[in-house]
Amino acid sequence: xxxxxxxxxxxxxxxxxxxxxxxxxxxxxxxxxxxxxxxxxxxxxxxxxxxxxxxxxxxxxxxxxxxxxxxxxxxxxxxxxxxxxxxxxxxxxxxxxxxxxxxxxxxxxxxxxxxxxxxxxxxxxxxxxxxxxx
Numbered sequence: 185x186x187x188x189x190x191x192x193x194x195x196x197x198x199x200x201x202x203x204x205x206x207x208x209x210x211x212x213x214x215x216x217x218x219x220x221x222x223x224x225x226x227x228x229x230x231x232x233x234x235x236x237x238x239x240x241x242x243x244x245x246x247x248x249x250x251x252x253x254x255x256x257x258x259x260x261x262x263x264x265x266x267x268x269x270x271x272x273x274x275x276x277x278x279x280x281x282x283x284x285x286x287x288x289x290x291x292x293x294x295x296x297x298x299x300x301x302x303x304x305x306x307x308x309x310x311x312x313x314x315x316x317x318x
Contacts, residue, residue, distance in 0.1 A: 190234065197238035205235040206269070209280070213265075217258060220295030225288040228261070229281040235268075236277040243272045257287040 190196070196203040209231035216224040261283040268276035287293070 190230065193234060193238060197234055204240070205231040205238070206240065206265075209235070209265070213258075213261070216293070220291070220293045220297055222288050222291060222296055222298045223300060225284045229284040229288075232277040232280040232284070236274050236281075239272075239274060241272050243274045257283050257292050261287070 191203065197205060209228050212224040212227045212231070215221070216228070261280055264276040264279040264283065267273060268280070287296075
């Protein structure tokens with residue numbers, strides 16, 4: 185994960201909870217569905233692991249693999265994200281990250297392509313200048 189892209193995780197995601205990893209993940213998932221830029225999938229995987237490391241809710245850890253219900257990576261990713269949000273099962277975040285990387289390696293999205301985003305998408309929460317002033 186990139187310190188320069190996501191900031192200092194312990195401060196931004198743990199102590200003060202200034203940034204929202206799930207909100208940032210959802211923003212990038214929506215953007216990927218719309219435009220198909222595979223770089224967003226790397227962010228999706230990283231934000232899932234940030235949330236796994238610094239959860240914003242009470243969580244539990246247990247394997248809850250209900251099996252693939254669909255052959256669509258994006259639908260499966262959304263299903264595990266909702267399972268995490270509903271039940272707090274951190275293992276679902278590992279599935280979110282793994283499915284994002286599977287989509288990155290062998291995209292199913294019809295518009296999939298790679299294009300560097302150069303900071304086009306902000307992290308959900310405070311802006312970087314607001315964080316620096318805290």
